[in-house]
Amino acid sequence: MSHIPADLHFAKSHEWVRLAGDGTALVGITDYAQSSLGDITFVQLPKAGATLAAGAVFGVVESVKAASDLYAPVAGTVLEVNAGLDAAPELLNRDSYGAGWMLKLRLDGTAPAGLLDAEAYARHVG
């Protein structure tokens, strides 16, 4: 059974969003995603300043098994990228909701759409 924090929002493609309430958000991948991928060996992320449309591919996460695209769960501008993932992609396996965060975004103002709450995401991966 994978861990699903109650205070996050989720995309069906297994990214999570933590809305800070000040117009910014953190984005990462779920515990279910990291567990399905297995040992994560490489993460490719956009640079600060990049603008992302909701649902657009923003990077790649690679495991021993396969490489998978990452999809922006919300639209926004990249404020900060987790530089620690470059040298230690295994942070995603260890702590996908904490030290394994990927992007800090400034939301573009449109209301996030199509996201699941924890309960709905649990049903989605159930």
Added chain:
Amino acid sequence: MSALQRTPLRDFHAARGGRLVDFAGWEMPVQYRSILEEHKAVRRAAGLFDVSHMGEVEVKGPQALEFLEHLVTNEVARLQPGRVLYTPMCAEDGGTLDDLLIYLRAPGDYLLCINAGNIAADLAWMARRAADFAVTLTDRSADTALLALQGPASAAILQTLTGAKLGLLVNYSFCEGTVAGVRCLISRTGYTGEDGFELYHAPDDAVALAEALLAAGAPHGLELAGLGARDSLRLEAGFPLHGHELSPSISPIAAGLGWTVKLAKDRPCLAHTALAREKAEGPARRVVFFRTGDRRIVRADTPVKGPDGAPVGRVLSGTLSPLLNEAIGSALIDTAAVHVPLAVDIRGVDITLLPVRPPFVPLRRG
């Protein structure tokens, strides 16, 4: 997954967190905890692998030696009782049908260990070839389970469970004995580049033997290891895997395994003519090994480019070396391009392949 074949340890793996996947038609654990961690545990201490899916074939009879010399490329006549030989098995055109271990138990009494995915094809090939020889083939795959105990702590762990004198058992030799009360063929072999043992035993004993090994090994750092780690360990050691570095279209000469091709004129194997020609003229393509200095994995079937961007081959195997912390792999390259700078494209990024003479890490033997 109900159509998949199961080893006697299938429920044992599931109960210990093994992630079961389809491997060559078998439901096998690809990992338990982490492929990278299991890999490191084998290099550091020891790992226990279920390889019961491998096939076993008995070859007996007054012409067993002649039959095997006809069938395989290495020098079977050189085997002494109690010793093990690694050899490719090739078709007339030199293509590799399988690679296998041959155990000589007594004169005229051999045991072959073959790859799981090739059992049916190997048996059919061998049966057809056996018609001209006074020899009996018996498929023992279903009544043989196989555990591999691999890593520098293997001998210390195994010695706590057996009276067999492991110190006398040199690399590529075997003996009959009991391990934790279970009758085994104890073989000092493996496919990880570490010292280690392979224990052939009856399927009904598999769970008890695995539990005894795990309990005895725990103080030494033994961990269960899946087929994911087995693959990265063998690639780091520079060992071929049939279907990748060896195949019906890749001869042992092209694979750089010329040392396993002994072309005695008086006893030619059935691939003799093709392999002798390839040895003399040089193969049209060669298997090369590479590292990249980058963490992006270069996956099998990725096209390889020469300096002008033209295709010169393709990747055969690729993984992240947990010890080197960079991508490593093998590729089949046109011989003319073997010494030119090679590159691959990964998601739009040009990655240079740095040639490596395997192994990637020092091998350790018993």
